Amino acid sequence: MKLASRRQGRDGALLVVSRDGSRCADAHDIAPNLQAALDDWLRSEPPLRRRFEELEADVSRGQPLSEVELTAPLPRAYEWIDGSAFINHILLVRRARGAEPPATLHSDPLVYQGGSGFLLGPSDAFSLGDEQHGLDFESEVAVILGDTPRGTTARDAALHIRLLLLANDWTFRNLIPAELAKGFGFFVSKPATSFSPFAVTPDELGTAYHDGRVHLPLQTSLNGELVGDPDAGPEMHFSFFDLVAHVTQTRALTAGTILGSGTVSNADPARGVSCLAERRARELIATGSAKTPFLRADDQVEIEMFDGAGVSIFGAISARVSR
């Protein structure tokens, strides 16, 4: 089942989307918005699935999705927690800013709590602000959780993963060193995050979703040129199950919490990058200087993931950088 949110009020209006992403049907009679559906998932999931099956069974049903303005599946969320589960990304980015990787790199996941009050939709422009801040994209896979108790184990985590989606964790690279030096983690260096149009149930990924990882390439393009298609699966050192166990050690998470993988990254340079910082790090290592600039006004960033049949599973995040 694929879900999306039509722009309406603060929370959007819930839609069911056909598997090929071409058509949608209103579902606000079942739950007014996705947060409400997640708040009462046991009640809302069965009728949502029936609506999805009806839409799939008859191609004359539904409205063309192109006619609908979409927001993020959750235009505001109670929590947005972002991991950094790809070790290759940590190593490259820290090397680029002259910082050591943490001693517990392989045993203790890195996560940060992000802002979740305003989340950007797939086509919302991102306002650059000061170009000197060094705007970068970070292409990620994320999950949306149901209520998840304190002390959830990795073994039980799968039960709490309701939906999957893609994220672009916009980052102001040049604000990071000074901010992390203060010791309290990211804040101004992590502005609003963008999300894919569709949030899908795990079964939509078939066998590509196993072990708490999505075993498919994640494509990122900048101004129409592919910059990377690393596999989001095997090199995700901490799975989503591991991340859930980590973040529930001392507190419970509420339904609608979004948990990200961190920048998808493969050790093989031929797979390219999911952020400019990694490309700059590779340049720095190879030539002594980074030549790739950070984002500028009018740059266009696209993030998308295709299944084996060529279907765009989550739809595209396709955002222009505005002034």
Added chain:
Amino acid sequence: MKLASRRQGRDGALLVVSRDGSRCADAHDIAPNLQAALDDWLRSEPPLRRRFEELEADVSRGQPLSEVELTAPLPRAYEWIDGSAFINHILLVRRARGAEPPATLHSDPLVYQGGSGFLLGPSDAFSLGDEQHGLDFESEVAVILGDTPRGTTARDAALHIRLLLLANDWTFRNLIPAELAKGFGFFVSKPATSFSPFAVTPDELGTAYHDGRVHLPLQTSLNGELVGDPDAGPEMHFSFFDLVAHVTQTRALTAGTILGSGTVSNADPARGVSCLAERRARELIATGSAKTPFLRADDQVEIEMFDGAGVSIFGAISARVSR
């Protein structure tokens, strides 16, 4: 005007509370819950104020508050951002854990993004978990914001501060060093936060609220014994206005965002402490070792602030530590 939330569903049901905290009146016909009131404050504030004035005008109106089970004013919030605006606290706590204060201590506020999906009510027990984690309280003043644009200046910040309340930012002290060493800030060291029963409009504080600071003592008791009553005003180095400007540098905040002052702390040791870490730091400096233990099961923590007439402005956070 004083507002509170009766326990009901995920968001509580909105109540108006008499100034003396003894009576309340339902307000869910005006807005079903506090988040909904904040989402549409220009529409909801006038009738809420009328209901409050009616309650004040006639002591026979309303229900005894003692009959009502209260949650946090916002049982779940879209963001909980906690500052650390009292320099004395930063200096003492960092000294206690052998960490240097940041170089930008006086010019660049420390803030962290906390979890906001489950917030504890004033009487909710806090589950200790592992005693070795070193549970501590942190008594704070906080504000609830309306929609606050990216780039809000300190000068304009007052316009966006809707309500004030108290917080107990429970902290697992012994989890902090390893967590901060990873460079991404707090996560497992900062479990769910508790809030006072009442959230009040700034005018309830009269002249005690000026310059974006609350100029009144904040009382904290442990097992019935006063441990501190530092003034929350003059030594708050960064005002709430400064903090709003800091946290909106690169993104907007949505209505219902809660922003905390950090542990209220005065340089004068006679004013005591708002957390055990400071008492331990003072012991360490004076005697070479910290003898005050962190919290244990069945400890009782009370946090309260009184106005000049002896009225408890926000009601008491009164929480037992459970196993």
